[in-house]
Structures are given as structure tokens and as C-alpha cells.
Amino acid sequence: MTRIELDGERCVGSGACELLAPDFFEVGDDGVVAVLRAEPVERELRDVEEAVRQCPTRALALVPEQSPAPAG
Numbered sequence: 409m410t411r412i413e414l415d416g417e418r419c420v421g422s423g424a425c426e427l428l429a430p431d432f433f434e435v436g437d438d439g440v441v442a443v444l445r446a447e448p449v450e451r452e453l454r455d456v457e458e459a460v461r462q463c464p465t466r467a468l469a470l471v472p473e474q475s476p477a478p479a480g
């Protein structure tokens with residue numbers, strides 16, 4: 409599983425990510441994007457990857473989800 413990470417300090421509210429993947433990103437009234445869903449499934453990855461690539465300030469990243477540590 410892959411997870412979207414947002415660095416809100418870097419976001420300038422350009423809206424590029426929202427255009428490319430509107431199910432995942434929405435620019436708020438404060439001019440900073442909100443991540444609507446952080447965990448895209450396989451078939452959604454292409455749009456999200458493109459949104460991450462197109463962010464002009466590199467505010468977005470896709471990182472592998474940590475698997476839970478084994479108990480004990």
C-alpha cells in the first residue's frame with residue numbers, strides 16, 4: 409500500500425493536484441490543499457503519481473506504507 413504525504417508548508421495552492429486527481433486533493437479557502445484520501449488503490453495510482461509529479465513546489469510525496477510491527 410502506498411500513502412500520500414503532504415508538506416503543507418510548501419503548498420502554494422496552485423490546484424494542479426486537484427485537477428489531476430480530484431478524488432484525492434482539494435484546495436481549501438486557506439489556499440492549502442487538503443488530502444481527501446491518503447491511500448490510493450492500485451488503479452488510482454497513475455493519477456495520483458501524476459499529481460505528485462506536477463506539483464510545482466514538491467509538496468506531495470508517495471511513500472510506501474509501513475506495515476504494522478509484529479506483536480511481541
Ligand code: SF4
Nearest residue numbers: 419420422423425463
Ligand atoms: S499541486 Fe502542490 S502546490 Fe499545488 S495545490 Fe497541490 S500540493 Fe499545493
